[in-house]
Amino acid sequence: xxxxxxxxxxxxxxxxxxxxxxxxxxxxxxxxxxxxxxxxxxxxxxxxxxxxxxxxxxxxxxxxxxxxxxxxxxxxxxxxxxxxxxxxxxxxxxxxxxxxxxxxxxxxxxxxxxxxxxxxxxxxxxxxxxxxxxxxxxxxxxxxxxxxxxxxxxxxxxxxxxxxxxxxxxxxxxxxxxxxxxxxxxxxxxxxxxxxxxxxxxxxxxxxxxxxxxxxxxxxxxxxxxxxxxxxxx
Amino acid sequence: xxxxxxxxxxxxxxxxxxxxxxxxxxxxxxxxxxxxxxxxxxxxxxxxxxxxxxxxxxxxxxxxxxxxxxxxxxxxxxxxxxxxxxxxxxxxxxxxxxxxxxxxxxxxxxxxxxxxxxxxxxxxxxxxxxxxxxxxxxxxxxxxxxxxxxxxxxxxxxxxxxxxxxxxxxxxxxxxxxxxxxxxxxxxxxxxxxxxxxxxxxxxxxxxxxxxxxxxxxxxxxxxxxxxxxxxxxxxxxxxxxxxxxxxxxxxxxxxxxxxxxxxxxxxxxxxxxxxxxxxxxxxxxxxxxxxxxxxxxxxxxxxxxxxxxxxxxxxxxxxxxxxxxxxxxxxxxxxxxxxxxxxxxxxxxxxxxxxxxxxxxxxxxxxxxxxxxxxxxxxxxxxxxxxxxxxxxxxxxxxxxxxxxxxxxxxxxxxxx
Numbered sequence: 001x002x003x004x005x006x007x008x009x010x011x012x013x014x015x016x017x018x019x020x021x022x023x024x025x026x027x028x029x030x031x032x033x034x035x036x037x038x039x040x041x042x043x044x045x046x047x048x049x050x051x052x053x054x055x056x057x058x059x060x061x062x063x064x065x066x067x068x069x070x071x072x073x074x075x076x077x078x079x080x081x082x083x084x085x086x087x088x089x090x091x092x093x094x095x096x097x098x099x100x101x102x103x104x105x106x107x108x109x110x111x112x113x114x115x116x117x118x119x120x121x122x123x124x125x126x127x128x129x130x131x132x133x134x135x136x137x138x139x140x141x142x143x144x145x146x147x148x149x150x151x152x153x154x155x156x157x158x159x160x161x162x163x164x165x166x167x168x169x170x171x172x173x174x175x176x177x178x179x180x181x182x183x184x185x186x187x188x189x190x191x192x193x194x195x196x197x198x199x200x201x202x203x204x205x206x207x208x209x210x211x212x213x214x215x216x217x218x219x220x221x222x223x224x225x226x227x228x229x230x231x232x233x234x
Numbered sequence: 235x236x237x238x239x240x241x242x243x244x245x246x247x248x249x250x251x252x253x254x255x256x257x258x259x260x261x262x263x264x265x266x267x268x269x270x271x272x273x274x275x276x277x278x279x280x281x282x283x284x285x286x287x288x289x290x291x292x293x294x295x296x297x298x299x300x301x302x303x304x305x306x307x308x309x310x311x312x313x314x315x316x317x318x319x320x321x322x323x324x325x326x327x328x329x330x331x332x333x334x335x336x337x338x339x340x341x342x343x344x345x346x347x348x349x350x351x352x353x354x355x356x357x358x359x360x361x362x363x364x365x366x367x368x369x370x371x372x373x374x375x376x377x378x379x380x381x382x383x384x385x386x387x388x389x390x391x392x393x394x395x396x397x398x399x400x401x402x403x404x405x406x407x408x409x410x411x412x413x414x415x416x417x418x419x420x421x422x423x424x425x426x427x428x429x430x431x432x433x434x435x436x437x438x439x440x441x442x443x444x445x446x447x448x449x450x451x452x453x454x455x456x457x458x459x460x461x462x463x464x465x466x467x468x469x470x471x472x473x474x475x476x477x478x479x480x481x482x483x484x485x486x487x488x489x490x491x492x493x494x495x496x497x498x499x500x501x502x503x504x505x506x507x508x509x510x511x512x513x514x515x516x517x518x519x520x521x522x523x524x525x526x527x528x529x530x531x532x533x534x535x536x537x538x539x540x541x542x543x544x545x546x547x548x549x550x551x552x553x554x555x556x557x558x559x560x561x562x563x564x565x566x567x568x569x570x571x572x573x574x575x576x577x578x579x580x581x582x583x584x585x586x587x588x589x590x591x592x593x594x595x596x597x598x599x600x601x602x603x604x605x606x607x608x609x610x611x612x613x614x615x616x617x618x619x620x621x622x623x624x625x626x627x628x629x630x631x632x633x634x635x636x637x638x639x640x641x642x643x644x645x646x647x648x649x650x651x652x
Contacts, residue, residue: 092537094511098540099540105538200580201581203582204648205646227628231631
């Protein structure tokens with residue numbers, strides 16, 4: 001079950017996109033609930049009440065509150081990093097700030113069914129991966145945490161810490177062993193760090209910055225390998 | 235007296251070579267010219283002076299090491315680097331000295347001997363310098379790689395000198411004159427070569443600049459065209475409105491749709507293919523893609539970059555070169571297809587250019603070469619791309635599958651200060 005939001009000041013556009021999404025869902029036999037807003041304010045107050053959206057189609061040129069501001073609100077005030085944001089707009093010129101809100105994609109109007117299908121495929125894939133769980137043992141108890149919550153792993157002595165936006169957990173283990181069992185969105189950047197690529201805001205050759213502002217060093221031995229991964233999976 | 239003249243000239247040449255070594259290790263630097271002259275000049279005076287006065291090995295060694303060390307200090311503050319560079323330069327120096335003098339005379343400390351051997355020594359250093367330059371430049375993938383034939387000049391000179399000394403065909407005076415002459419001609423040839431290559435690179439830069447100006451004028455033309463059309467439409471707006479209103483009153487939905495589509499088509503500029511708002515990159519892409527659209531069947535462009543991208547000059551050189559190659563290759567195929575995908579994600583600029591091609595790749599010395607006639611130019615283009623990609627610590631990958639040629643590359647666009 002996916003919660004999908006559409007926010008555009010053009011009523012026709014909204015229903016157009018909604019129909020295409022519903023068609024997509026019917027074809028793939030996926031359950032989804034769509035909601036539509038014509039203003040950024042409406043969307044923001046819905047989210048502020050603690051409601052949840054998985055995939056959001058957001059117009060950049062809204063009337064009062066712009067798409068950039070809504071994106072910024074979601075990422076920086078609500079601190080919601082999981083939502084997949086797809087910006088839609090009439091022209092292909094994008095402001096610098098948009099890229100800081102980790103958009104999943106951009107669509108230029110007029111939007112076609114094919115584009116919606118592609119975007120939805122990718123979004124469903126990303127969300128699916130995030131909901132898979134990582135299992136670890138601490139003492140005698142088993143714990144589960146979904147991969148989508150993990151920012152990075154850090155090894156400290158014989159323990160490995162799991163860092164999520166909200167908390168830190170730890171278990172006994174080795175980074176080298178852990179690395180083998182993780183899905184593809186995790187990359188080893190250092191002998192004591194494994195990061196979740198989905199939460200990287202900026203890469204440089206030597207460092208990465210994560211969504212919570214943490215800056216981690218990519219060790220010299222790993223730089224070339226990390227760079228190749230970025231190139232391959234762009 | 236003669237020895238002094240040779241000593242001074244060989245020493246001058248040696249210092250010139252040391253400067254070349256510095257440029258290999260640290261690159262060219264324009265600033266602090268005065269300081270540079272002071273240090274090199276001082277080194278030259280003291281070095282020559284002590285050598286002529288004392289003829290003592292340990293004084294020479296200390297004087298040289300300290301001198302070179304001070305020169306390196308001009309370029310770097312790292313002690314490790316300084317030690318490495320100083321020692322390796324001095325090692326080359328002392329090695330060449332030994333090779334050039336020991337076979338001919340029995341050296342005893344404190345004694346002076348004829349300086350002709352010093353000529354051979356500097357020529358040897360010169361050869362070493364050329365080879366170091368070649369090796370290091372090759373590793374950095376820069377062009378301007380010296381030809382090995384240039385190294386033949388000092389090798390021949392050494393050969394001639396040795397022969398003259400060995401068969402005792404000339405008096406000491408003659409030998410001295412020949413030595414000085416050889417050093418001078420070596421220096422001149424080298425310098426001329428340098429001047430030539432710098433002129434060439436200047437010419438290339440001029441070409442790039444001209445291309446840029448052309449792109450700009452093209453873009454301005456496009457913008458003017460757009461402006462004209464908007465003006466015309468505004469002028470006729472009243473007419474269009476009444477027309478539409480009439481159709482709406484008659485409930486002629488299809489006709490209204492058609493009418494609006496016509497208006498849209500009118501306002502759209504078929505020559506403006508990309509409009510990311512980034513003037514520099516837009517102008518380059520529009521210029522290149524305009525040609526692509528004319529000559530190719532399928533041109534897909536996807537561009538997701540902010541309107542202000544840093545380093546757009548370098549990005550343009552990359553796009554220009556790659557697109558030119560891609561279009562050139564695609565024209566020769568039946569599919570005539572070009573796909574361009576440019577995006578900025580997580581601080582990384584990601585470029586992918588795919589084109590149909592006629593499935594024959596020649597693997598050249600420096601990576602892939604196309605089968606096109608202007609192969610030389612092509613090589614320069616790709617080399618430039620590679621140089622820029624490396625400047626931003628990026629990486630480029632070239633691959634091909636089923637008649638599709640693909641270039642993928644990434645550049646790191648932002649800096650994180652720790």
